Amino acid sequence: DQQVKQNSPSLSVQEGRISILNCDYTNSMFDYFLWYKKYPAEGPTFLISISSIKDKNEDGRFTVFLNKSAKHLSLHIVPSQPGDSAVYFCAAWRLETSGSRLTFGEGTQLTVNP
C-alpha cells in the first residue's frame, strides 16, 4: 500500500530554469509533508516542509505547494542549479501516531544541466 507516490522517477532541466517535482498521497490523515534531498552514498537531508493547514511554504529558491483536495504537493526550485542534482524524496507524517514515522515516496532523480 503505497500511501505516498512520486510518479516521475527522473527529471532533467537546464540550469536557471524551474524544476517542478510532484508528489501524490492517499491518506488524508497526514498532518505534515516534507521534502528531503539525497546525494549518492549519503543519508537524506531535510529541505523544506509544509503543514496540512497551509497551501504554500517558501524558503529561498525552494517553494512547496499543497493542494489538499487533490492530495497533491509539489516542490518548485527556481532557479535550478547544477548542485541541486540529487534524488528528492517526498515524505508525509502523522503527528499523533505513536510511531512518528515518516512515509516516503519512491524518489525523483533531478538532473540540472549546466
Added chain:
Amino acid sequence: NAGVMQNPRHLVRRRGQEARLRCSPMKGHSHVYWYRQLPEEGLKFMVYLQKENIIDESGMPKERFSAEFPKEGPSILRIQQVVRGDSAAYFCASSLRRGNEQFFGPGTRLTVL
C-alpha cells in the same frame, strides 16, 4: 557537533550469517528510527525506539530482525540468518523529541552474497 553516525558504512555477509548495524544518534537525541531502502525504492519505516524502549516496530519483519537502544551505547539493528533479499541500504535517524525533525545518518549498505 557530530551528526548521526552509522557503522559500518558497508557490510558484506554470506547467506545465513548475522548482520549488526550500529547507529549513534545526534548528541542529546533520545529518539531513534530505522528505515530500509531497497534498490529503486523509497525509504520504508522499520522501527522507532526511545532509550531502552521499542515504541513502534510495526514496520519490522516479524522474524530474524530485532532492534535495541540501550541506556548506554548506540542503537543496534540485528538481522539474523541473512538472505539475499535483505540486501539494502539501512538508514538511521534521530530526533530530539517525538514529532521533531528527524536527522539521518549516512546509511549502512548491506550486501548478502
